[in-house]
Amino acid sequence: MANAALFWTSILVVLATAFFTVSVLGDHSPIAHFSSGRHRDHIRKMQAFKASLVRHDSVPPAPSPSSAPQPPQGTRNPRVYRVTSYGADPTGKTDSTAAILGALSAALKGPSEGFLMKGITNLGGVQVHLEGGNYLISQALRLPASGVGNLMIHGGTLRASDDFPTDRYLIELSPSSSTSKSQENNETSMDQPQLSSASYNYEYITLKDLMLDSNHRGGGISVVNSLRVSIDNCYVVHFTTTGIAVQSGHETYIRNSFLGQHITAGGDPGERNFSGTAINLMGNDNALTDVVIFSAAVGVMISGQANILSGVHCYNKATGFGGTGIYLKLPGLTQTRIVNSYLDYTGIVAEDPVQLHISNSFFLGDAYIVLKSINGVVNGVNIVDNMFSGSGKGLGIVQLDQSNGAFKNIDQVVVDRNNVRGMGLKATVARGSIQGNGSSWTLDFNPVLLFPNLIKHVQYSLSASDGAFPNHVLRNVSENRVIVASDVAVSGSLYAMVDQGMAG
Known part of the structure; x- marks a missing residue:
């Protein structure tokens, strides 16, 4: 484009020079018959043609300061x-x-x-x-x-x-x-x-x-x-x-x-002495998102309802040293959601949780969840789709603190679909099977079920491998053991699914 502009500019200069040379030859030249008005018209047309080439084939010049946009009159600067x-x-x-x-x-x-x-x-x-x-x-x-x-x-x-x-x-x-x-309202000035x-x-x-x-x-x-x-x-x-x-x-x-409390990135030699609380929510409808708590005795203390925590990383003080990552201290009205978070060697404690949701979170270093009985109520709790990783000590991923009394009001509690490595799996839903030959069949769900001596719902099937069709019945579910009896001894398999959190 620049070469084209230079070419046409050169042509215009040659034409302009020839025009002015011819125009001064005198009255005997044919050009002399042009009037001065027509002469000016030709000049204007040539200038317009040249200007069009410059506009299309070159970068326009920057506007002068006087032509730059000016702020509206009366506009205030930000305060x-x-x-x-x-x-x-x-x-x-x-x-x-x-x-x-x-x-x-x-x-x-x-x-x-x-x-x-x-x-x-x-x-x-x-x-x-x-x-x-x-x-x-x-x-x-x-x-x-x-x-x-x-x-x-x-x-x-x-x-x-x-x-x-x-x-x-x-x-x-x-x-x-x-x-x-x-x-205050009466003392203004x-x-x-x-x-x-x-x-x-x-x-x-x-x-x-x-x-x-x-x-x-x-x-x-x-x-x-x-x-x-x-x-x-x-x-x-x-x-x-x-x-x-x-x-x-x-x-x-x-x-x-x-x-x-102390600037560290984990493994601090003074970790046992960490004190204080990083965040204390004593109100409703608040949110913590993408927050890191790297040292304190308690990472987050919550005593108001309808709060949400997402993307929270707590490695403030290890549970083994007496620390707590998230403490839910509103017995009977928790209404808290903890999602997509990272509990790093420090866990969660919930007092009498009612409407608590914990999901899609990662618990590292034997970190676990404690349900603490105050008045024996746990209702509407979902602990699902989390990952737990431990050191092989067999600590349960969810534990009960019933030092103030046993949980008596248990309903709509779902602890399920969590994957576990190096810790003890605990759930409110369990499945099992057993093979044998006899008239009494027992499946023990104590190693998995969270609450002791509590099975609210059972589904089972008894499959006889020798083609027999015995009569059978569910005889007992006490102590988290499912016992099925048949009227005759058969060889086969018992399959059962139990649920602690839902009745009916």
Whole structure:
């Protein structure tokens, strides 16, 4: 294309030169009969032809700055409050608490965009930016007012000072403990946003791309009675109490995050001394997705219903050292789903589980599931399609803790379709067969069945190999043994399937 443009440009130059040469020969030349107007028309046509070649065969020139699109008049820049503008020290050498609180206060005083939930002021996506700095703080960072939403805090590291209170969290989404909600609503001023009379403290607060170092003095993040909070890509370490605590409220989502009391990648010589809880969910309808917990006594503690855990990897403290990966502490109303997760040398404990689903997860290093009796209730439990890998000690993949009393109310419990290597298979559904010659046939399902002395449903067939047609009957299912008797001795096989979880 470039060669073609050069060719036609050369032709045009030759033609233009010839034209102007002929046009000045004088009145005796035939060209002299052209009028000046027609002469100008020919010039314009030739220029247009040349311009068309340039447009098609070359790259158009960049627009001049004056022709570049301009933003609409009156458009505001995004409201981003940079903490260094308020005096925060990004080197972490001096205390930045007051400066960061100043940036938070300024962010809440900016223009609003109406309301989210009733009584929750929409801050319009305002951001408090930590600018990739490392900030030392000596007090909890608590929003100066409740009743606000649509705010993001992101992009840096917060580290507790050596005198940080041991009973507080680096970031606290909760109203002032010294002021009741009703007092707050009556004590607003021109310098402080209107506080909420709604049932939630905050809505749509995002904490993102943060490293929180509690310096072994307290916790990382506390979310109290808030709605639709997002904790995304956070790294919470060196907590002594709780890494992330969620109390009451609704729909806190914790994702793509890492938590550990001590920074390790397994096999830590101090593992026996790990303490604290990485995540404590004391509310409903929350979600943990793609979260790693690498050190703590308890990985996840749950005491609210309708929570979901997916892609959670717990290797916080081995079960053999007294640790628990996931502890479900809501007897009688569990309503929790644990899917596609990885319990790495540390297992799951569920107190009186009611509506609990555990599936498609991997249990490594003799990790197992414990159903713990509080009031003797286990109802609506599915433990299916998981993988268990152990060391050959014969530990059961699901175990019962009946130290507080036996399970008495057992219904709709399915433990089945799990594959096991180096551990003892336990299930609520079992199949077996036996061959022999006689009038009494016994199949013992104790090695497999989870609950002692409990068979709710039996299907069996007796096949006589000598062509006989004896009368036979199911005589007994006590002690997890199926006993079938025939009226005459026969040679054959007994096949049976038993179910502990479903009646009828």
